[in-house]
Amino acid sequence: VHPPKGKPKWLRVKLPTGKKYTQLRGLVDKYDLHTICTSGSCPNMGECWGEGTATFMILGNVCTRSCGFCGVKTGRPETVDWAEPEKVARSIKIMGIKHAVITSVDRDDLKDMGSIIWAETVKAIRRMNPETTLETLIPDFQGIERHLDRIVAVGPEVVSHNMETVKRLTREVRIQAKYERSLEVLRYLHDKGVNRTKSGIMLGLGELEEEVIETMKDLRNANVDVVTIGQYLQPSKKHLPVKEFILPEQFKKYEEIGLEMGFRHVESGALVRSSYKAHKHIN
Ligand code: SF4
Ligand code: SF4
Secondary structure, rough: OOOOOOOHHOOOOOOOOOOHHHHHHHHHHHOOOOOOOOOOOOOOOOOHHHHOEEEEOOOOEOOOOOOOOOOOOOOOOOOOOOOOHHHHHHHHHHHHEEEEEEEOOOOOOOOOOOOOHHOOOHHHOOOOOOOOEEEEEEOOOOOHHHHHHHHHHHHHOEEEEOOOOOOOOOHHOOOOOHHHHHHHHHHHHHHOOOEEEEEEEEEEEOOOHHHHHHHHHHHHOOOOOOOEEEEEEOOOOOOOOOOOOOOOOHHHHHHHHHHHHHOOEEEEEEOOOOEEEEEEEHH
């Protein structure tokens, strides 16, 4: 594998356009709403917002973990804002979001690991936006069942937890996480009756094709319904380098392999992020 020079053309991002996008952008600026879409300058904003999908992060913006690929700040997080569930629910209402993805930093510092705010956020969104469907993209909660149960109890349409990478690279890519534990979390969610479970991986960190296929198989064996596969991009020089830009044909190949394995949905492509086309995954 040759170290890549510059971004290939399929990763060059088009500026988002469209009436709905412009309208939402205006609201976000006016009300100072926090979406992952804008803070991460996601390339899919035009498309997702046009379809009424956006991603929100809760429990602050400082994480207790320090994954080698992630642009979120690490350190001691802020105190919990108990008004946050209402704020997020209101943002969703103001933006007229039809399908919301909620995610969070990891809060290993809290006794409940943030699971109470998680559940309260889902409840507040439901109260204020009864038509909006939800995906909760959750941390592993260290695999602790009582925290996971709080998510299951509020019944989001989709519950996702990302593997992020293949087994061999897990230590390097997300040091405080464990490959097997993440699989267990996904299996547990399915067994508890979650409507749709979902997971995502990033490529270009040095993984081999057979390792990607092995991860997909492991996910299927844990009864995961949806998988997303995208290109890793380095958020800054301090983060893990991109080892390889995966070719569009290779993404297509993984999509075909995944569908054959029995996933209900496989989103596989360079610009795919775990919440890309998320509204489709409730079915
Ligand atoms: Fe937002 Fe996710 Fe869509 Fe990006 S892929 S615009 S983060 S919903
Ligand atoms: Fe980023 Fe999540 Fe890892 Fe925290 S746990 S550093 S938010 S990927």
